[in-house]
Amino acid sequence: MTTLDLTSAVVVGGLFAVGFHLLLQRSLMRLLFGFLVLGHSTNLLILLAAGPPGRPPVTGHGQDKASFADPLPQAMALTAIVITFGISILLLALVYRGWLMLGHDEVRDDVEDRRLGESEHPRRPGDAAGEPGETPERTTRETTRETPGKGEER
Amino acid sequence: MTDWLLIAPVLLPVLAAGLSLAVWRSAGAQRLLGTGGLLVALVDAVVLLVLSDRRGPQVLDVGGWPAPAGITLVADRLSALLLTVALAVALAVLVFAIGQGTVGSGSGDPVHAPFHPSYLLLAAGVSLAFLAGDLFNLFVAFELMxxxxxxLINLDADESRIRAGMTYTITSLLSSLLFLTAIGVVYAATGTVNLADLGDRMPGLPEGLRTVFSLLLLIVFGIKAAMVPLHFWLPDSYPTAPAPITAVLAALLTKVGLYAMVRTQTLLFPRTEPWTPLLVAAGVTLLVGILGAIAQQDLNRLLSFVLVSHIGYMLFGLSLYSVTGLTGTVLYAMHHIAVQAALFLIAGLVVAWSGTASLSRLAGAAPPPGILAALFLISGLSLAGIPPLSGFVGKLVLLQAGTEQGGAAALALLAAALLTSLLTLYAMAKVWRAAFATGSGRPPPARPRGAGTRLMVGATAGTVLIGVALALGAGPVARVGERAAVDLLERDAYLEAVLGGRGAIPTDVREAEEPEHTRSTGRIRVGEEGPGGENDRSTHRTEERERR
Known part of the structure; x- marks a missing residue:
């Protein structure tokens, strides 16, 4: 088993704690930062999985097999960095889109929870035009639905 | 030749996705690439299924690197079965989306142009997840997917969808990061990420560590498979997307999570007894899901909760760790892919016809055409497990497994499963009454009009037919499923196919050095000089770690 030195353990653990703390915030921007920090902590953890630092990299010729640093975690960390990078950009775009459309970047209350909170006023069955965002019906396809046969117009 | 067969379900959709993005101005070309790519991949999956059933697991070491070091693709019976059904459903849903004409076929429409490429990449990710032979590659597959x-879920999103999309995105990202963390920790402990190699080495680890890994992976895949209590994101996010996207995500993504769970738990942490934590999770999933479903007033949310609930059946089969139980899981997963996709597609059509997803409002609108009612009847009854249909086959095997097992926990779960079945029937009846039942005071059913609508109905019928075919071919399918379950529990075929006699390690050398029985006891290569360079390195590392 690899045992970590104290510094690495504290750094990785601290990053995880900060990341999860940020992830629990309501602001989407902070969520994004939380994701970034968590990504870093995970990648660091993978690098630490390679064993103690300080060993030379692989050159391929005439090396004692035990002396060089394990290249596999490095490859994995690189792949993971690329993936988290790409996803971060996508997430950033989403946050921006949400901000454009909603005018703020707060995570909203769960629709169902809000409905339960407002349940003193039961909905009427035939109430076709509810206020926006009031009823759970508005959360599904109703606003985005397409009429059948629209495809033929093209 | 088998090399190409193994890589094709991943490579073809990726290539088609690239081309599809390049020709985004032409909707026709995009459609052709999408359906063509998936069709070829589907044929390939069928061939893989036949091959893996006849000759045992098919293995490809990508780039020629031998198994524990390189990227490995493995198609055994379980992966090939699920791959075939998944690709078939993906193809049907794509046809539905083309018929709908709203997502992904706007000619030269930059907003919808990414639909086809993304859809193909999704299919590639699903294929890779089913075929991946190592944990890290599984992670990459999940990320791709x-x-x-x-x-897809955020494509052309409006206000409510962007909110739901964020929930989905962040939950998935969190589970991915947890997965990555698990990979890092597993690598630190064992020095490998290859599933077969891990299966070899895991039993050598201390008991506590194994439990931690097992639970960590269970949680990671539990989030993806929407296992209660990790299911909360699903009913909030899936129902808001357009019908075909909901259908494909609901049918495939949760099942990929489940597949990963089955694969890792059986291969890495072999058990002979039922596993109580998973047994409890299965029971809670069954009941919480279905109770959530019958409380819903929204068609799509109702179906999402039913989806969560029925994940419990598959967990039930897995938690028993018996051949019958796993057979049930495999059969149920196949059935569920087809039926759940069909139900979401039908719901999409109903919403398109009536203009609302609210059950109470649907009851006042004109019912959709009769053919849709018939399709819903078949799917709904199949989901509830009414005898001649595919859901019955899976449930029967699961119930058999439960009674075989005996014991209070298994029997309690059996009761929960039966109750869920009944309540599913109730939920389906509720939908039927609201959406399809004709009666006095209701306008007569609408009629399908236009080629696009007919294509959508046809694709839905095709998805339903996949389910019916599973029921018709229940005998052979169940036998393949049972063989897959035996493979899962015995593990030897998989380990042998991946690790034994491939690449740079000749069979005779390897076997001389390491007989079968030492391998299964988990002692890892301790020989100072093995034939393969990578192996030596990892051997040395492990030794080094053991010394510390």
Whole structure:
């Protein structure tokens, strides 16, 4: 088993704690930062999985097999960095889109929870035009639905 | 030749996705690439299924690197079965989306142009997840699949969808990071990420560590498979997307999570007894899901909760760790892919016809055409497990497994499963009454009009037919499923196919050095000089770690 030195353990653990703390915030921007920090902590953890630092990299010729640093975690960390990078950009775009459309970047209350909170006023069955965002019906396809046969117009 | 067969379900959709993005101005070319790519991949999956059933697991070491070091693709019976059904359903849903004409076929429309490429990448990710032979590659597959699904679920999103899309994206990202963390920790402990190699080495680890890994992976895949209590994101996010996207995500993504769970738990942490934590999780999933479903007033949310609930059946089969139980899981997963996709597609059509997803409002609107009612009847009854249909086959095997097992926990779960079945029937009846039942005071059913609508109905019928075919071919399918379950529990075929006699390690040398029985006891290569360079390195590392 690899045992970590104290510094690495504290750094990785601290990053995880900060990341999860940020992830629990309501602001989407902070969520994004939380994701970034968590990504870093995970990648660091993978690098630490390679064993103690300080060993030379692989050159391929005439090396004692035990002396060089394990290249596999490095490859994995690189792949993971690329993936988290790409996803971060996508997430950033989403946050921006949400901000454009909603005018703020707060995570909203769960629709169902809000409905339960407002349940003193039961909905009427035939109430076709509810206020926006009031009823759970508005959360599904109703606003985005397409009429059948629209495809033929093209 | 088998090399190409193994890589094709991943490579073809990726290549088609690239081309599809390049020709985004032409909707026709995009459609052709999408359906063509998936069709060829589907044929390939069928061939793989036949091959893996006849000759045992098919293995490909990508790039020629031998198994524990390189990227490995493995198609055994379980992966080939699920791959075939998944690709078939993906193809049908794509046809539905083309018929709908709203997502992904706008000619030269930059907003919808990413639909086809993303869809193909999603299919590639699903295929790779089923075929991946190592944990890290599984992670990459998940990321490929999820990244495509983020695009799909947020495509042309309005206000409410962007909110739901964020929930989905962030939950999935968190589970991915946890997965990555698990990979890092597993690598630190064992020095490998290859599933077969891990299966070899895991039993050598201390008991506590194994439990931690097992639970960590269970949680990671539990989030993806929407296992209660990790299911909360699903009913909030899936129902808001357009019908075909909901259908494909609901049918495939949760099942990929489940597949990963089955694969890792059986291969890495072999058990002979039922596993109580999973047994409890299965029971809670069954009941919480279905109770959530019958409380819903929204068609799509109701179906999402039913989806969560029925994940419990598959967990039930897995938690028993018996051949019958796993057979049930495999059969149920196949059935569920087809039926759940069909139900979401039908719901999409109903919403398109009536203009609302609210059950109470549907009851006042004109019912959709009779053919849709018939399709819903078949799917709904199949989901509830009414005898001649595919859901019955899976449930029967699961119930058999439960009674075989005996014991209070298994029997309690059996009761929960039966109750869920009944309540599913109730939920389906509720939908039927609201959406399809004709009666006095209701306008007569609408009629399908236009080629696009007919294509959508046809694709839905095709998805339903996949389910019916599973029921008709229940005998052979169940036998293949049972063989897959035996493979899962015995593990030897998989380990032998991946690790034994491939690449740079000749069979005779390897076997001389390491007989079968030492391998299964988990002692890892301790020989100072083995034939393969990578192996030596990892051997040395492990030794080094053991010394510390």
């Amino acid at each position: 999820l990244a495509a699904s983020y695009v």
